Amino acid sequence: xxxxxxxxxxxxxxxxxxxxxxxxxxxxxxxxxxxxxxxxxxxxxxxxxxxxxxxxxxxxxxxxxxxxxxxxxxxxxxxxxxxxxxxxxxxxxxxxxxxxxxxxxxxxxxxxxxxxxxxxxxxxxxxxxxxxxxxxxxxxxxxxxxxxxxxxxxxxxxxxxxxxxxxxxxxxxxxxxxxxxxxxxxxxxxxxxxxxxxxxxxxxxxxxxxxxxxxxxxx
Numbered sequence: 715x716x717x718x719x720x721x722x723x724x725x726x727x728x729x730x731x732x733x734x735x736x737x738x739x740x741x742x743x744x745x746x747x748x749x750x751x752x753x754x755x756x757x758x759x760x761x762x763x764x765x766x767x768x769x770x771x772x773x774x775x776x777x778x779x780x781x782x783x784x785x786x787x788x789x790x791x792x793x794x795x796x797x798x799x800x801x802x803x804x805x806x807x808x809x810x811x812x813x814x815x816x817x818x819x820x821x822x823x824x825x826x827x828x829x830x831x832x833x834x835x836x837x838x839x840x841x842x843x844x845x846x847x848x849x850x851x852x853x854x855x856x857x858x859x860x861x862x863x864x865x866x867x868x869x870x871x872x873x874x875x876x877x878x879x880x881x882x883x884x885x886x887x888x889x890x891x892x893x894x895x896x897x898x899x900x901x902x903x904x905x906x907x908x909x910x911x912x913x914x915x916x917x918x919x920x921x922x923x924x925x926x927x928x929x930x931x932x933x
Contacts, residue, residue, distance in 0.1 A: 725768045725916045728787035730775040730796070734901050737812045738791045742768065745923045767916070776800050779904065788909035788917065795878060795899045799839050805910055807921055808903040811928050817842060817897035820890050821867050821874035827852060827893070833873045836866035843876035846896045864888045 727742075729735040736754065743749075747763040749770070762769045773781060778792035779802035790804070793813055797806065817839065819827075827833065832853040837843045840856045847854045857872055859865075866872040868888055878899060879885065879892055903924055910917060 723913050723916050724762075724766065725789065725913060725920070726787045727768060727770045728778045728781040728790040728792075729770055729772055730778050730792045730901075731772045734775070734791060734793065734813050735770075735772055737901070738810075739770070741810075741924060741927050742770070744927055745920065779804055782904050782906050785906050785908060788906050788913055789920070790904045791901055792904065793899055794897070794902055795839060795842065797902060797904070798845075798897070799841050802904075803907065805905045805907055806902050807905055808924055808928065810901045810903055810924065813899070813901040815878050815880045815899045816892075816895040817876065817899055818879045818895045819846075819874055819876055819893045820864075820879065820885050821893050822889065823891050825867075825874055825893060827874075834871070835874055835876060836863055836872035837876040838863060839876055839878075842897065846876070864890060 729738050739749065739752065747765070747768050749761045749763050751758065752761045759773070760769065760771045771787070775792055775796045776799075778787075778790040779797060779800060781787040782790040782804045783802040791810065795817060832855060833847070834857065835843050835847065835854045836857045836859050838858065838860055840858050844854070844856055857866065863875045863877050864884055865888075866875055867890060874893065876896070882892060885891060903921070905917065
């Protein structure tokens with residue numbers, strides 16, 4: 715696949731570190747791109763494929779849309795949660811259907827959301843939480859926490875939390891349960907608006923192949 719891209723332009727792709735990057739690299743390898751210097755244990759952050767046609771760099775999830783919007787990256791792969799929490803002026807091209815999880819309200823089993831009571835909600839996804847509770851006319855105060863959000867209800871800081879849930883094991887270990895799923899989350903392929911025009915002959919084949927791989931894995 716890599717040699718079929720008839721262009722001297724290098725394509726720059728920003729990937730969220732961790733499992734998203736691992737999966738994205740697997741797909742890129744299926745497309746024919748090889749990154750001989752890449753290792754999940756490496757501290758390098760930039761890798762270029764053998765053909766010098768694709769260069770990837772690994773960044774924190776919230777930074778992916780920033781690099782793409784500003785044009786440092788032509789494409790990016792990041793979770794839908796980041797795109798909703800940190801809106802950016804980019805094109806969302808594909809739902810890649812990996813990194814699947816849910817954004818949920820979680821709390822103690824006896825928690826009842828009462829419309830006549832103002833809730834205190836802890837989350838690292840304050841915008842997503844606020845959009846949801848506003849949509850159901852539920853008054854709430856929001857507390858931003860950068861990590862270990864499960865501690866908030868345990869220590870009495872909040873009534874409930876809004877967070878990503880995959881297995882639910884961390885919630886269970888802290889005596890919490892999912893009260894309500896509010897969003898399905900998966901990884902998305904995004905593009906810089908200018909790059910999609912100026913590097914179309916490079917980007918389009920990759921979009922098409924990502925779409926094919928995604929469909930094959932879902933069949």
